[in-house]
Amino acid sequence: MKHELPALPYDYNALEPHYDEQTVRLHHDAHHKAYVDGLNNAEAKLAEAREKGDFALVKHWERELAFHGSGHILHTLFWDNMKPAGGGPATGLVAEKIDQYFGSFETFKKQFSAAAVAVEGSGWTLLCYNPVFKKLEILTAEKHQNLTQWGVTPLLALDLWEHAYYLKYQNKRPAFVEAWWNLINWDDVNQRLAACLGK
Incomplete structure (x- = not known):
């Protein structure tokens, strides 16, 4: 059976003004x-x-x-992972685990943003659950096909290829990363984490 392009879960303009x-x-x-x-x-x-x-x-x-x-x-x-009027601090189970593994949401946000801005060339920054270590980790994938942390389950993904932001943000990747925090769908992230933990 052929793979199909999934429809967006919202209208094309629903993420404005953060994502045009x-x-x-x-x-x-x-x-x-x-x-x-x-x-x-x-x-x-x-x-x-x-x-x-x-x-x-x-x-x-x-x-x-x-x-x-x-x-x-x-x-x-x-x-x-995005929705209109999303963002804000993490909620629910993922908020608990972020506090446990990163100390606080603000510390997590700073580390995730710094990792995203520092991705060389094109790639992704991901919040993942690692079942071997039984913890959340922030990972970067500069060539997404070579992501070698084979056992992890991605929970939250930020696309840092230039096609993801160049029309609005041009070469200002940090501005795109900061805007993206206003769009996160924590309900979706929580569902993914709950599935990993069997909850």
């Missing part, structure tokens, strides 16, 4: 769709290789699968 309609439309309809199309193409090419028993290009298509698959997964999380 033009960028949301381009980011979702063009960039995210390109990942979905690339993922479907890679899976089709790998299926064809299996049928023919010809694996000469397996390295290429598996890299394409990793790149586009990761892009699709992380973008889907990115859209769901």
Whole structure:
């Protein structure tokens, strides 16, 4: 079954003024769709290789699968992690765990923002649950297909590729990061964490 571009959970202009309609439309309809199309193409090419028993290009298509698959997964999380009139301090279970592992929400926010601004080139900053260490961690993925913390579950994702913010914020990544804090859907983050903890 082919992967499909999921509809946004809100209107294109619903995240204004922090995230502009033009960028949301381009980011979702063009960039995210390109990942979905690339993922479907890679899976089709790998299926064809299996049928023919010809694996000469397996390295290429598996890299394409990793790149586009990761892009699709992380973008889907990115859209769901935001909502109109979102933001504010974390709530519920995630607020508890942030206090436990980072000391306070403000300390968490400072560390997450600093990590986001410091991502070299393009990439992501993620709040994740690590089931091995049984704790929350902030991780960065500068090449999202090479995220090597294999066991973690991403809970909150911030896209730092320039296509995510350049039309409105140009090269002012810190301003985009600061605006994004006004959009976080803590209900979504809490649901993801609760699933990780079996609650």
